[in-house]
Amino acid sequence: MYYVGLLGVKVSEIMSRRVVTAKGDEKLSDIAEKMIQSKVSSVVVVSDGKVAGIVTEKDFVKFFALRVDYDSKISDYMTREVIVVREDASLNEAKNIMVSNNIRHLPVVDRNNNLVGMITVRDIVESVETLV
Numbered sequence: 001m002y003y004v005g006l007l008g009v010k011v012s013e014i015m016s017r018r019v020v021t022a023k024g025d026e027k028l029s030d031i032a033e034k035m036i037q038s039k040v041s042s043v044v045v046v047s048d049g050k051v052a053g054i055v056t057e058k059d060f061v062k063f064f065a066l067r068v069d070y071d072s073k074i075s076d077y078m079t080r081e082v083i084v085v086r087e088d089a090s091l092n093e094a095k096n097i098m099v100s101n102n103i104r105h106l107p108v109v110d111r112n113n114n115l116v117g118m119i120t121v122r123d124i125v126e127s128v129e130t131l132v
Contacts, residue, residue: 091127
């Protein structure tokens with residue numbers, strides 16, 4: 001029953017406009033600190049307003065296991081092929097992208113591919129709860 005409600009909800013209606021961002025030359029240690037201070041589980045690396053990469057808390061677990069030097073630049077370790085969703089996409093479309101790609105963070109872009117927000121699994125779950 002809630003599925004029908006998802007079809008009419010746009011990503012822009014529930015996304016967070018507060019996205020923690022970084023530049024590619026920032027150190028991994030600084031990114032980790034940003035994540036802790038901002039209480040977020042991902043940071044989007046941007047260049048000229050466009051998504052250049054992403055790093056998540058899951059990535060930091062890998063960095064720890066691999067004993068990566070935390071003075072390294074984020075651009076050396078970020079995920080470069082970032083999956084994004086348009087702000088005018090349906091919530092159901094965002095959910096399908098996340099499920100099919102096994103991701104929990106989905107940067108949201110406008111028609112010019114500028115970063116405008118972030119949608120997470122948590123955002124979707126919370127919106128479904130309000131629709132039920």
